[in-house]
Amino acid sequence: xxxxxxxxxxxxxxxxxxxxxxxxxxxxxxxxxxxxxxxxxxxxxxxxxxxxxxxxxxxxxxxxxxxxxxxxxxxxxxxxxxxxxxxxxxxxxxxxxxxxxxxxxxxxxxxxx
Numbered sequence: 001x002x003x004x005x006x007x008x009x010x011x012x013x014x015x016x017x018x019x020x021x022x023x024x025x026x027x028x029x030x031x032x033x034x035x036x037x038x039x040x041x042x043x044x045x046x047x048x049x050x051x052x053x054x055x056x057x058x059x060x061x062x063x064x065x066x067x068x069x070x071x072x073x074x075x076x077x078x079x080x081x082x083x084x085x086x087x088x089x090x091x092x093x094x095x096x097x098x099x100x101x102x103x104x105x106x107x108x109x110x111x112x113x
Contacts, residue, residue, distance in 0.1 A: 051075050
């Protein structure tokens with residue numbers, strides 16, 4: 001009887017441990033985002049901060065790298081990339097719609113691939 005209870009407990013513990021995949025509350029994520037200038041920087045960072053769970057966001061004009069720290073319990077890198085594309089800036093995962101790109105200021109219109 002004790003062995004049966006022990007087996008059941010071990011089995012239940014194994015299932016509960018498997019079901020819990022811990023999400024990172026401070027995921028450091030970097031991606032390339034197209035843009036040209038200080039206005040792009042402000043727009044990209046504003047779009048990033050508009051995504052729930054984004055804690056920090058910094059886009060470098062010369063390297064086109066967006067570095068963020070985000071809470072995976074609230075958002076994902078994919079959600080972040082969608083928001084950046086919606087703001088008019090292509091990235092590795094999503095391309096901005098023509099309408100969103102056309103809304104950019106003339107100095108912000110980067111060469112699209």
